[in-house]
Amino acid sequence: MNILVLGSGGRESAFAWKISQSAACAQLFIAPGNGGTGAYGKNINLNPNDFEAVKALVLKENIELVVVGPEEPLVRGIHDFFLADESLAKIPVIGPKSEGAILEGSKDFSKQFMARHGIPTPGSESFSNESLQEGLAYLDNHSLPIVLKADGLAAGKGVVICQTVAEAKEELQAMLGGKFGSAGSLVVIEEYLTGIELSVFVLTDGDNYVILPEAKDYKKIGQGDSGLNTGGMGSVSPVPFADQAFLDKVEQKIIIPTIDGLKKDGIDYSGFIFFGLFKVGDEPLIIEYNCRMGDPETESVIPRIENDLVELFMATAKKQLKDYKLSISPKNAATVMVVAGGYPGDYEKGKTITGIDNVRQSVVFHAGTVLESGVIKTNGGRVIAVTSLQDNQFDALQSATADAARLYFDGKYFREDIGFDLV
The missing domain is CATH 3.40.50.20 (Rossmann fold)
Incomplete structure (x- = not known):
């Protein structure tokens, strides 16, 4: 096909x-x-x-x-x-309709959905320009740090963690004042969690689902998880701290109530659901849904799926996931993202990339690149994801990091410590 x-x-x-x-x-x-x-x-x-x-x-x-x-x-x-x-209706589309995609499209909607269906999540309240004064008063009594989230899509940049009430008040007014455009016309103020993050993914046909490999991504630009947030500097799968007992809790307390909740709300949801989770003690809490796979987590997850992906997608489209057996490689995947100099701030494009042919033990997944007259050049902030699949996590991390070093373009940068905190 x-x-x-x-x-x-x-x-x-x-x-x-x-x-x-x-x-x-x-x-x-x-x-x-x-x-x-x-x-x-x-x-x-x-x-x-x-x-x-x-x-x-x-x-x-x-x-x-x-x-x-x-x-x-x-x-x-x-x-x-x-x-x-009529000419398109019979063609399967992998991804939810807009009524389901609102789980990602509106953080306020998703928080209400979680509350309605008893899905464990940090406490929160939402405020608009009309309720700005109530929002400022709410911040006066909020524990620190404070998490502020733009309600709509903000290209992964709509979440701000504030360390003081004064900073949070300034940020709330900036977000409601148009800092993130219409995405910030409603702001969710959320309790800050102390724990460790991970991502779990399912593919659902609306009735049944398969759980894909879990992953952990690294958002900060600097070594040791320091500096500004990015779209993701790398990822690993599987996640060592998410043992089967914990993943069983994720399924029972978060995945099943989400699938059931969609049905109860009359939302016909077919496609990926990304569960952005925190592990607090031994308990999972969900901080966000996405209506698609994550990036760079996909680059670590997909290589571990041994099934034919087209067959999996067609089983989803035909609502045949009930008896589908997903085969997951026991190997470890590590992904290191190579980014443009200056990212996540202003960065230059059009830099010639060399060394791709020198990569030895990894798959190179292009991200922000363009082919001009047969020459690969940079065309985005996150330029290339380098993924290695090995028998153990240390070897995967070492191979991906070494292969990331074999690429070259002017201003190139990557984190050399992705995943090593877990070894």
Whole structure:
């Protein structure tokens, strides 16, 4: 069959890499793709949020399966668009309709959903410009630190942790004043958790689900988890501190109530659910949902899935996950993200990348790259994800870190300590 992957990052590179290995895939298209995805299929230069352009491509190339990588097209309703169009309605779309994607599209909605269905999560309240004074008064009595979250999509940058009440008040007014655009027209003020983060993923057909490998990503730009937040500087899977007893708690207390809650609320949800979790003591609490796979976690998770990914997606589309057996590699995956100088602040693009052919024990997943006249150049803040799959975690970390060092472009930077805190 002909398959379309929408998106341009490392996550979509990992999808394309895995899908291209399937005997069921005749032709693969990636839109818009990046400087590396052309190795797995054909890049098509279009915006995934331009649904009419997506429709034209799907009909022209006889696409029979669409895999949506990023969250924005899902929140904007690309799955609904397909279902409402007679020429597209029978084409499976991997990703929820907008009524389900709101789990990520609105943090206030997701917090209300969690409360309604008894899903353990930090306490919170939401405030708008109309209730600004109540919000400022609420902060006066809040424990420190204080977490502020823009309600809508803010490209992964809408969460701020404030150490003082004065800082939190200033930040609340800035967010409601347009710091994150319309995404911050409502702000969730949330209790700060002390624990360790991890991510758990499921793929659901609306009735049943399979649990994918868990992962932990590293958000801070600097060694030792210091400095500014980024979109993610690396990830590992499996997660050593998430033993089976803990993962069983995640399933019983968070995953099952979420799937059941969606059904009770009449939300027909088909696609990925990303559970952003904290382990506090031995208990899991959820801090956020995403309606898609994470990045760079996907680059660590997908290589550990031994099943044919196209078969898995079709089982999801046909609501046949009830008896589906997921086969997970016992090996350890480690991903190191190589980023542009200056990231996550202002960074330069257009730097020539060399050394990719020197990578020895890893898979290179392009993220922010572009192919110009046969030359790979930087085209984003997070440039390349280097993933190694090895028998133990130390070897995976060592291989991925060594291979990240074999790449070169002007201003290149990567963290040399990803995952070593867990060894």
